[in-house]
Each structure stands twice: as C-alpha cells, then as structure tokens.
Amino acid sequence: MENLQTELKHKIIEVLNLEDVSVEEIKDTDPLFGGGLGLDSIDALELIVLLDKDYGIKLADPKKGKEIFQSIDTMAKFIEENRTK
Amino acid sequence: MMKKTDICTIENSKITVNEQVIFESQAEFFSEFAKEAYKSLALNYPKFHKMDNLSKLAFLASEMILKDEDHSKTAIVLANRSSSLDTDFKYQESINSQDNFFPSPAVFVYTLPNICVGEISIRHKMQTENAFFVLDEFDEKFLNDYSEQILQSGKAEKVLCGWVELYQESYKAFVYLLTN
Amino acid sequence: MRKEVYITDYNCVTPLGFDVASNWNDLLQGKSGVTKHKVIENQDAFYASIIDSGKLEEEFNRFFDSAQKSKIRRLANDNTNFTRLEKMFLLSLKPLVERHNITDETAFILSTTKGNISLLKNQATLPEGVYLSSLAQKIADFFGFKTKPIVVSNACVSGIMAIAVAKNMIQAGRYKDAFVVAGDEISEFVISGFNSFQAIGSEPCKPYDKNRSGINIGEATAAGFITSHCEERSEAISNEKFSFKILGDSAINDANHISGPSRTGDGLYASIKNAMTEANVSAEQINFISAHGTATIYNDEMEAIAFNRMELQNVPLNSMKGFYGHCLGASGLLESIISMESALHNNLISSKNFEEMGVSQPLNILKENQPAIIKYILKTASGFGGCNAAIVLEKC
Numbered sequence: 001m002e003n004l005q006t007e008l009k010h011k012i013i014e015v016l017n018l019e020d021v022s023v024e025e026i027k028d029t030d031p032l033f034g035g036g037l038g039l040d041s042i043d044a045l046e047l048i049v050l051l052d053k054d055y056g057i058k059l060a061d062p063k064k065g066k067e068i069f070q071s072i073d074t075m076a077k078f079i080e081e082n083r084t085k
Numbered sequence: 086m087m088k089k090t091d092i093c094t095i096e097n098s099k100i101t102v103n104e105q106v107i108f109e110s111q112a113e114f115f116s117e118f119a120k121e122a123y124k125s126l127a128l129n130y131p132k133f134h135k136m137d138n139l140s141k142l143a144f145l146a147s148e149m150i151l152k153d154e155d156h157s158k159t160a161i162v163l164a165n166r167s168s169s170l171d172t173d174f175k176y177q178e179s180i181n182s183q184d185n186f187f188p189s190p191a192v193f194v195y196t197l198p199n200i201c202v203g204e205i206s207i208r209h210k211m212q213t214e215n216a217f218f219v220l221d222e223f224d225e226k227f228l229n230d231y232s233e234q235i236l237q238s239g240k241a242e243k244v245l246c247g248w249v250e251l252y253q254e255s256y257k258a259f260v261y262l263l264t265n
Numbered sequence: 266m267r268k269e270v271y272i273t274d275y276n277c278v279t280p281l282g283f284d285v286a287s288n289w290n291d292l293l294q295g296k297s298g299v300t301k302h303k304v305i306e307n308q309d310a311f312y313a314s315i316i317d318s319g320k321l322e323e324e325f326n327r328f329f330d331s332a333q334k335s336k337i338r339r340l341a342n343d344n345t346n347f348t349r350l351e352k353m354f355l356l357s358l359k360p361l362v363e364r365h366n367i368t369d370e371t372a373f374i375l376s377t378t379k380g381n382i383s384l385l386k387n388q389a390t391l392p393e394g395v396y397l398s399s400l401a402q403k404i405a406d407f408f409g410f411k412t413k414p415i416v417v418s419n420a421c422v423s424g425i426m427a428i429a430v431a432k433n434m435i436q437a438g439r440y441k442d443a444f445v446v447a448g449d450e451i452s453e454f455v456i457s458g459f460n461s462f463q464a465i466g467s468e469p470c471k472p473y474d475k476n477r478s479g480i481n482i483g484e485a486t487a488a489g490f491i492t493s494h495c496e497e498r499s500e501a502i503s504n505e506k507f508s509f510k511i512l513g514d515s516a517i518n519d520a521n522h523i524s525g526p527s528r529t530g531d532g533l534y535a536s537i538k539n540a541m542t543e544a545n546v547s548a549e550q551i552n553f554i555s556a557h558g559t560a561t562i563y564n565d566e567m568e569a570i571a572f573n574r575m576e577l578q579n580v581p582l583n584s585m586k587g588f589y590g591h592c593l594g595a596s597g598l599l600e601s602i603i604s605m606e607s608a609l610h611n612n613l614i615s616s617k618n619f620e621e622m623g624v625s626q627p628l629n630i631l632k633e634n635q636p637a638i639i640k641y642i643l644k645t646a647s648g649f650g651g652c653n654a655a656i657v658l659e660k661c
Contacts, residue, residue, distance in 0.1 A: 016191075019134035038131060041525055045190040045462060053187045062463045161518075168397050168418055173454075177385045180457050183306055193458035194524050194649060197378060199419045203650035206518040212531055215518050215652065216426060219416035221398035227415070234433040240515065240539060252391070
C-alpha cells in the first residue's frame with residue numbers, strides 16, 4: 001500500500017496544481033479537505049475524475065466522495081478495493 | 086472628468102507599470118513567465134497556480150494596480166478578442182476522443198472569459214459591478230464610455246478597466262484604473 | 266436628466282416555437298421544451314430542451330427566400346454558410362429588423378457564453394467562426410448594422426447584462442437605440458463540462474423543489490429592440506404595441522468562489538438592491554420576480570437567501586428552467602421576454618415542476634398559472650465566476 005499512497009500524493013499535487021506543496025508535507029492520515037491544503041469543491045470533483053482516469057473506478061454516487069477522500073489512507077484503501085486499472 | 090491612472094502592460098515576458106519595468110523574464114512560454122513573475126513579486130496566493138493562463142494574465146496585471154488597497158468600491162470592466170479560447174481548446178482536447186473521454190471540471194470552469202474577473206474579485210474581496218466584453222480589437226473608447234456610466238451612476242468610485250488578450254503564446258494585457 | 270430607455274419589441278426562437286406567440290401558447294398550457302435526448306455517443310440519454318433541427322432548417326430556408334424579397338440587406342454572397350446557432354440568431358432578429366430601422370447610431374449587442382464552440386471539435390487550429398466577434402460581425406453584416414458589434418460574455422448573466430449594456434450606452438449618448446440578441450446552443454462541450462460538475466439532473470429539473478437534483482441544459486435565441494424616448498423618436502414610439510422602461514440594473518460579483526455561489530447570496534442581494542435603488546422601486550412595489558432557479562442545490566438556496574434579505578419573499582416568483590432548460594447566454598433575455606409577455610397578458614406562468622418547498626427560506630413560488638396585474642418586474646440571474654445580475658422593468 002505504501003507505494004500507492006506516495007503515488008497518490010504525487011498525483012494530487014500535480015492534478016490539483018498544489019505548486020507549493022511537497023510529497024513529504026502530506027501525511028497519510030491528514031484530512032485532505034478542511035485541512036492545510038486548501039482544497040475546494042472543484043478539487044473534490046477532480047479527484048473523482050482521477051479515480052476514473054487512472055484507476056478505472058466510476059463512482060456510482062459522487063456524494064460518497066466525502067468519505068473516500070477523507071485522507072490519503074482512505075483514498076488508497078478505496079482504490080485498492082475497487083481499481084480496475 | 087475621468088482620470089486614468091496606474092497603467093499596467095504585460096507582453097513579451099515583461100510587466101510594466103506606469104512605464105517602469107517591474108519584472109522581466111527570459112522565459113519562452115507564458116506559463117513559465119507567469120510562474121516566475123508570481124515568485125519574484127512574492128504574491129503569496131496559492132490559488133494562482135490553479136488558474137488558467139488568461140486568469141493568470143488578468144490577475145498579474147490587476148495585482149500591480151490594486152495592490153493591497155481597499156477596492157470595495159472599484160468595478161471591473163475587462164475585454165479581449167479571444168474570449169476563453171485558449172482554455173476552450175485545451176478542454177476540447179480532453180473530450181475529442183471517445184476512448185479517452187475525461188472532461189476536467191477544473192479546466193471546464195475556465196472556459197468562460199469572465200472567470201478572470203471573478204478571480205480578481207475574490208482576491209481583493211470586490212463585491213462590485215463587473216463586466217466582460219469580447220471585441221474584435223481593443224476599443225478603449227467603448228470601455229471608457231461604459232466605465233464612465235458606472236462611475237456617473239454612483240455604482241462605483243473607480244473602475245479597473247482594460248484589455249486582457251491571450252491565445253497560447255500570443256498575449257497582451259493593458260489594464261488601468263479609472264477614477265472620477 | 267437621464268434619458269429613459271425602453272424595450273419596445275422582441276422575439277425568440279426556442280423548442281416551443283419560432284415566435285413569441287407560439288411560445289406563449291405552449292407555456293400557458295404547461296407544455297415544456299424539455300424531453301429526453303441522446304446527445305453524446307457513449308453517454309446515457311438525458312433530459313434537455315433542444316430545438317428540432319429539421320424544423321429549424323425549414324423555417325430558416327423559408328426566411329432566406331423571403332429575405333430576398335424584403336428590405337433586409339444581405340451579404341453579396343448568397344451562398345454564405347451559416348452554422349445552426351447563426352441560423353437561430355438570424356431567425357430571432359429578422360422580424361425586429363423588418364420593423365425598426367438601423368442607423369449609424371444603432372447598437373448591436375450579442376450575448377453568448379460559447380457561441381460556435383462546436384466548431385472546435387477535432388480541429389488542430391482555431392476556425393474563424395469560434396471567435397465571438399466574428400460570429401457577431403457575421404450576423405451584423407447580414408442585416409447591415411453600421412456600428413461595431415459588442416459581445417457580452419459574462420456566463421449565464423449575459424442575457425440580462427446585454428439589456429443593461431444597451432440601456433447604459435444609450436443613456437451615455439453613444440447610441441440612440443439598440444438591437445440585442447442572445448443565444449447559446451447545446452453542445453457536447455457544454456454538456457460534458459456540466460456533467461463533470463455533477464450539475465446535470467437525471468430528471469426534468471425542479472427549481473426550488475425538495476427533490477431537485479440539477480439542471481437540464483437548453484438552447485434558444487432571443488432578440489429585443491431597445492430605444493430611448495426623445496422628441497425625434499416619437500414616430501418610432503407611436504408605432505409600438507408595448508413598451509417596458511428599463512428602470513434599473515446592476516451586476517455585482519460575490520467575490521467568493523469561481524463556481525459555487527455565495528452562501529449568503531451577497532452578490533445577488535447587492536445586485537437586486539442596487540437595481541431597485543436605481544429604479545426607485547421598493548420591495549412592496551415589485552409585482553413579479555423572474556428568478557434564475559437552475560435547480561442545483563446551491564443556486565436555488567442562495568437565491569432564497571438573497572430574496573429574503575431584500576424582503577421579496579412574498580412576491581410571486583417563478584423559474585423558467587422547467588420549460589426551457591438552462592439556456593446559458595440566452596436565458597436572461599429569453600426569460601425577460603416571457604416576463605414581459607406575462608405582464609402584457611396579465612397572466613403569470615407557473616414555476617414548472619415545483620411541488621414541495623426545498624429551500625430554507627420562504628418564497629412565493631407560482632404553483633400554477635395566475636392572473637395578475639403586473640407593473641414592475643424584477644429579473645435576476647447568477648453564473649459561474651461569481652457573477653449576478655438584476656434588472657427592474659416597468660410596464661408602460
């Protein structure tokens with residue numbers, strides 16, 4: 001799982017244009033939303049696209065996004081369980 | 086009589102304010118130039134990196150003029166020729182192929198030219214009149230006449246006005262402040 | 266003393282018809298332009314309001330024939346190819362140009378969000394037609410407009426702003442009158458974008474309703490003739506069947522977020538307040554509100570808050586999105602026209618698909634058609650980029 005978490009951190013920084021943030025600064029259990037990253041509603045939608053594009057997961061209910069994107073750990077777990085790519 | 090002050094021009098990797106060069110870069114591409122300007126001018130606004138190129142251009146020009154002053158009564162009236170076509174083209178690329186169909190909300194939101202006005206408003210907390218026009222060339226008289234109406238009707242005390250044109254590597258900003 | 270400026274003529278092209286009378290008849294009967302369509306290949310069918318392309322072609326070809334016999338000036342080249350959207354624009358403007366003269370003090374204002382964006386598909390470079398000023402110039406040239414076209418592209422408030430721009434530029438003395446046209450077309454570009462925002466509802470949209478789940482996309486064009494009132498124009502005025510004075514306008518940004526509206530409705534509240542102040546009209550005097558009501562959770566809630574802040578919660582209100590879908594750049598002008606028609610017929614149209622209150626503050630939403638005497642209309646809109654707009658119209 002470790003590699004996936006690091007991979008996710010890289011992807012999030014790139015896809016969400018978090019220019020001034022480094023991989024080391026994002027802790028696995030830190031809240032992604034409401035925390036220091038300043039992510040907003042558009043970022044949440046982008047993460048849904050990321051799940052589809054990079055991991056082949058189509059979220060049936062986009063509202064589930066809140067649970068899934070709580071932290072890098074919860075995201076990684078969800079991807080491990082549901083990925084088709 | 087309306088007065089025009091604080092003129093900012095951005096083109097060819099150079100930012101000029103009231104005829105003084107504030108920042109210049111050797112960067113070949115706009116996105117590099119914009120990033121360097123952001124760092125050099127110590128703008129400290131992480132949302133900048135999420136903006137599309139048109140918004141970055143408009144943002145940089147307006148930062149030079151608005152600075153940290155109170156602009157709660159400053160309207161924004163901007164115009165260009167290419168609308169949001171720079172981003173439109175990028176967005177279209179993400180939906181051209183049915184096999185690789187991944188429309189991005191973060192790109193889509195910038196497929197409207199007035200978003201750059203929104204970004205400026207958000208940064209400076211300007212809950213004020215705003216408008217975006219698309220014209221085939223920079224018509225300073227039209228923009229000034231329109232801005233003058235806003236000032237005369239008492240809807241604003243100043244107007245941030247100008248031309249913010251960008252399509253790929255061809256760009257020019259000419260933005261200024263109008264006061265009564 | 267500021268010149269007074271009036272809307273004295275209008276027309277529209279929508280799935281409900283190619284003129285206002287057809288639209289009005291269908292609206293009265295509760296007929297909606299929203300039906301199920303399949304627009305994008307690999308994607309499910311969904312509800313949208315789309316003009317029948319066959320009927321549009323037929324109507325346009327008829328127009329092209331008659332244009333040769335009428336006084337409308339044309340481009341020398343008969344074989345100019347018009348895009349589908351351009352045909353919609355031409356059709357909506359045609360009757361107005363036939364009824365009112367174009368002079369070198371006549372403005373031409375076009376409102377659109379995406380114009381001919383569908384021309385971008387699979388292109389390596391930008392085709393000329395996607396430039397909004399080229400689109401506007403093509404329409405202007407067809408009818409022989411003498412002034413440079415002004416394109417307003419301010420997201421979904423463009424249609425209202427086009428009216429405001431006409432009024433303000435006439436009051437500035439830059440023009441004596443104006444033709445305003447607003448339009449947007451359904452496209453894969455826009456549908457895929459709104460889908461990526463999870464904004465498109467799976468059912469016919471239900472503005473303000475408890476069970477609302479998002480927008481239906483729509484398409485339309487609408488056109489209006491706007492003129493000032495002074496002695497030289499009295500001949501034009503006496504030919505009018507109706508006139509609505511544009512009393513006040515304002516377009517204030519939320520300064521909050523580029524895609525989500527202010528939770529406290531700041532920008533919309535300020536726009537309404539400024540427009541009503543300029544109009545010198547109080548909340549008690551407003552007889553009808555044509556609101557934006559897109560049927561997204563956040564937009565409708567924000568509007569309820571803004572209207573309550575202005576103490577407008579008792580004014581009969583509707584959203585037209587249940588009939589026309591969200592026509593983006595066309596919506597502000599189209600819905601203003603329907604508001605004016607309502608005033609002329611002394612009849613308000615229901616807010617289609619509204620059943621159960623779904624916003625946190627009270628609103629007087631029209632559940633069915635209602636006879637009413639209308640003198641003052643408030644029209645509002647909101648859009649991406651945090652923009653909002655409001656105008657106040659007075660039936661004269």
